Amino acid sequence: MKLNKIILSFISALAILFSTSVVSLAKVVGDKIVLGAAISLTGKYSSNGVHTQNGYNMAVDRINSMGGVKVGGKTYKFDIIYYDDESNPKRAAQLAERLISQDGVEFMLGPYSSGLTKAIAPVTEKYGVPMVEANGASRSLFTKGYKYLFAVLAPANLYLDVAIDLAVEKNNGKGVTVAMAFEQDAFSQDVRLGVLDAIKRTGSKKVIDDKLPKELNDMAATLVKVKQMKPDVLVVSGHTKGALTAIRQISEMKVDVPMLAMTHCDAAKLSKQHGKNSQYALCASQWHKTLTYKDKFFKDGMTYDADFTKEFGYAPPYQAAESSAALLVFKDAFERANSFDQKKVRDALAATNMQTFYGNIKFAEGGQNVDKPMVLFQVMCDDAGKCENKVVAPTKWASAKLIHPIPSWSKR
Amino acid sequence: MSISKNNLILYVGILIFGIAAPFLFPAFKVQLSILCVLIVLATTWNIQGGEMGYNSFGNILFYGLGMYLCASVQVGMFFPLAEWTESGGEKTFVHTPAQFFQGMAVGLVVAAVVPTIVAGLIGYSILGLRGHYFAICTLGLGVAAGEISGGIEIIGAGQGFTTPPFPDVGSLDSRGEFFYFLSFFVLVLTFIAVRGIYSTRFKLILNAIRDNEDKAEAMGIETMKYKIVGWMISAFFCGLAGGIMGGLVGYIDSTDVAFDGREMGVFMVLMAILGGKGTLWGPIIGATVFHIFKEGFWTFFLGWQYVALGVLIVVIVIYFPEGIMGWLREKYPERFGEIVDEKDRKAQVELK
Numbered sequence: 215m216k217l218n219k220i221i222l223s224f225i226s227a228l229a230i231l232f233s234t235s236v237v238s239l240a241k242v243v244g245d246k247i248v249l250g251a252a253i254s255l256t257g258k259y260s261s262n263g264v265h266t267q268n269g270y271n272m273a274v275d276r277i278n279s280m281g282g283v284k285v286g287g288k289t290y291k292f293d294i295i296y297y298d299d300e301s302n303p304k305r306a307a308q309l310a311e312r313l314i315s316q317d318g319v320e321f322m323l324g325p326y327s328s329g330l331t332k333a334i335a336p337v338t339e340k341y342g343v344p345m346v347e348a349n350g351a352s353r354s355l356f357t358k359g360y361k362y363l364f365a366v367l368a369p370a371n372l373y374l375d376v377a378i379d380l381a382v383e384k385n386n387g388k389g390v391t392v393a394m395a396f397e398q399d400a401f402s403q404d405v406r407l408g409v410l411d412a413i414k415r416t417g418s419k420k421v422i423d424d425k426l427p428k429e430l431n432d433m434a435a436t437l438v439k440v441k442q443m444k445p446d447v448l449v450v451s452g453h454t455k456g457a458l459t460a461i462r463q464i465s466e467m468k469v470d471v472p473m474l475a476m477t478h479c480d481a482a483k484l485s486k487q488h489g490k491n492s493q494y495a496l497c498a499s500q501w502h503k504t505l506t507y508k509d510k511f512f513k514d515g516m517t518y519d520a521d522f523t524k525e526f527g528y529a530p531p532y533q534a535a536e537s538s539a540a541l542l543v544f545k546d547a548f549e550r551a552n553s554f555d556q557k558k559v560r561d562a563l564a565a566t567n568m569q570t571f572y573g574n575i576k577f578a579e580g581g582q583n584v585d586k587p588m589v590l591f592q593v594m595c596d597d598a599g600k601c602e603n604k605v606v607a608p609t610k611w612a613s614a615k616l617i618h619p620i621p622s623w624s625k626r
Numbered sequence: 627m628s629i630s631k632n633n634l635i636l637y638v639g640i641l642i643f644g645i646a647a648p649f650l651f652p653a654f655k656v657q658l659s660i661l662c663v664l665i666v667l668a669t670t671w672n673i674q675g676g677e678m679g680y681n682s683f684g685n686i687l688f689y690g691l692g693m694y695l696c697a698s699v700q701v702g703m704f705f706p707l708a709e710w711t712e713s714g715g716e717k718t719f720v721h722t723p724a725q726f727f728q729g730m731a732v733g734l735v736v737a738a739v740v741p742t743i744v745a746g747l748i749g750y751s752i753l754g755l756r757g758h759y760f761a762i763c764t765l766g767l768g769v770a771a772g773e774i775s776g777g778i779e780i781i782g783a784g785q786g787f788t789t790p791p792f793p794d795v796g797s798l799d800s801r802g803e804f805f806y807f808l809s810f811f812v813l814v815l816t817f818i819a820v821r822g823i824y825s826t827r828f829k830l831i832l833n834a835i836r837d838n839e840d841k842a843e844a845m846g847i848e849t850m851k852y853k854i855v856g857w858m859i860s861a862f863f864c865g866l867a868g869g870i871m872g873g874l875v876g877y878i879d880s881t882d883v884a885f886d887g888r889e890m891g892v893f894m895v896l897m898a899i900l901g902g903k904g905t906l907w908g909p910i911i912g913a914t915v916f917h918i919f920k921e922g923f924w925t926f927f928l929g930w931q932y933v934a935l936g937v938l939i940v941v942i943v944i945y946f947p948e949g950i951m952g953w954l955r956e957k958y959p960e961r962f963g964e965i966v967d968e969k970d971r972k973a974q975v976e977l978k
Contacts, residue, residue: 255928255929256929256932296928297924297928298924298928298929298931301882302882302883302886302889303786303875303877303879303882303883304871304875304879304882304883304886304889307874307875307876307877308656308657308660308875311656311802312656312657315652315653315655315656315802316653316654329786329877329879329882332786332788332877333875333876333877333879333883336788336791336876336877337876339791340791340792340798340801341798352785354712354785354788357718358718358788359718359720396784397784398776398777398783398784398880399784399879400784400785400786400879402784403783403784403785404785425776425777425783425784427773428881428882
């Protein structure tokens with residue numbers, strides 16, 4: 215049968231294609247330290263993926279232009295190989311494998327979101343590739359016994375429990391009623407667990423506990439319930455889309471609730487996109503430009519904010535700031551290890567104890583950063599409709615007083 | 627089933643290539659494993675979409691089911707599943723190598739058998755639908771399964787399910803080799819089974835259903851029975867493929883990895899059509915070409931890969947509407963064992 219010939223020649227063509235496309239880059243080429251990263255450039259996390267990438271690029275440029283990394287008496291520069299993981303964990307795991315086994319990357323930067331980090335961590339762990347990640351906050355990442363995973367951010371369960379504490383405090387120490395709406399994804403569900411802990415601790419009561427779909431474009435059903443039940447606090451978390459959807463529909467449906475606690479307000483550019491409608495929203499953040507941390511590369515939060523805005527045309531959300539911090543951590547670890555041996559770098563990372571413009575960084579046994587508390591900011595607008603995020607908790611950094619309860623829509 | 631000498635050479639050649647592949651291209655083990663899984667999915671989809679004329683978007687259901695089942699069994703056999711998937715859980719469980727492989731083996735059996743039974747049950751109720759109605763209904767199945775599994779706490783719900791990490795045996799490459807050979811084995815198994823049924827009356831009945839179901843019924847064929855059995859066969863191999871893929875990816879997410887209808891569910895249809903549906907080799911060639919293009923686009927058109935893929939699909943639909951196999955068949959009919967009577971063909975052209 216002649217058909218066989220076609221198939222055989224097809225297979226040999228395939229074999230040739232495969233063998234010619236093997237390109238192996240060493241992790242340190244000449245004076246370059248090549249880091250690998252799978253980033254969500256498309257898909258549901260694409261906006262935050264871009265924040266992450268901008269954060270990485272910003273730090274790479276800054277470190278390179280300020281002398282690079284000194285290892286063994288030689289100066290090296292950072293370089294990053296990016297791939298697009300399409301916000302898909304399956305793809306992310308594949309790309310991690312590809313970065314390590316095909317591109318020869320020996321050090322990795324994290325992707326955006328907990329789910330994707332969860333998919334990549336088993337791969338980096340298997341190959342013993344140190345990964346500093348800045349956007350995977352789910353607690354379960356830090357209880358799997360991973361040795362090569364380091365997160366510069368505080369775990370997800372700490373995001374909004376402070377908000378519940380605040381509400382209880384305003385309620386004279388008595389428990390409050392809480393309505394919760396969380397996207398069905400690793401990060402948001404972990405935020406939910408943190409809120410549940412806080413509810414239990416403060417003797418509060420949950421009245422609504424909704425799970426929202428991943429492509430979060432509508433949460434009207436939850437809001438109708440909120441209107442009926444009149445809870446003291448409404449907690450919403452669902453990445454950028456969740457924040458935008460919540461504000462859009464709360465203002466459309468004129469839902470009155472004394473406290474609205476959310477995540478991802480700055481990544482969603484809420485105050486810019488929804489202006490006064492987003493006023494009074496209380497948001498969990500890993501970082502805020504007014505915090506007083508310092509380092510020699512970015513100086514402080516305000517300078518970082520100005521430089522970033524100049525370079526990328528928008529104010530940096532904390533996702534960008536923490537991503538920049540990840541590179542500072544890598545640089546510090548390389549110089550202390552004074553070697554490119556993965557094990558030595560890993561040990562140096564584990565011993566990290568430093569301050570960056572983004573906050574203090576010190577890793578616990580599980581790899582999470584334990585030296586940097588979360589902050590809560592509230593969107594506050596002036597009469598002209600110009601809105602700003604102001605830190606309201608913890609009191610050490612508060613630049614404004616919490617406005618509580620939120621005035622009803624009829625009085626706004 | 628008889629195998630001609632030429633075919634035997636071909637099969638042995640492919641088998642040797644398949645076994646040697648991970649050693650020839652050690653850096654591509656994961657891609658090769660995924661290729662095997664893709665071929666299995668495309669080939670089994672072809673039983674419905676190509677041979678039977680039922681465009682099923684529901685095969686992803688069996689794939690996802692297999693994935694969750696395999697991982698759950700693998701964990702559940704040795705540790706409490708609820709504690710494994712619990713996010714805030716403080717305990718760390720580690721599989722010994724023996725536990726890992728034992729769990730995987732049992733898990734794969736369950737991952738194959740349960741979807742088969744499910745296919746039988748669902749098939750009984752929905753295979754009476756035809757055409758668009760069947761397609762829409764099966765599309766719903768996959769979406770519903772994703773949403774439902776995303777709410778079941780014991781398998782991790784929205785948090786996802788981290789599958790047991792590969793134990794420390796052999797070298798760094800052993801994980802890749804293990805999953806590659808596992809998926810290659812399933813591929814061979816699928817090929818043998820599909821080739822087997824394509825050489826029997828079963829295939830003719832499926833074709834009869836595709837060409838005119840009412841007539842087939844009038845001829846005394848119990849079409850329902852054959853449709854269900856056909857779907858069960860697909861479900862068996864889809865479940866196996868899912869089980870392997872779960873272990874390979876290492877993390878199961880309800881809608882993005884397991885019941886991934888908008889990627890895997892669409893890809894399996896696309897690959898079969900690209901290669902030429904209704905043929906044995908079409909889906910295999912289609913899956914291979916598709917995978918290579920996709921990986922290539924990912925490397926060279928970062929951020930634009932789906933645009934490039936979209937253009938490819940448009941080109942295929944316009945220039946190769948019958949798929950690669952269909953195009954080859956038209957171009958070189960004699961190579962497919964078809965005898966073309968030039969005189970007759972000309973006469974027909976003149977008549978027109």
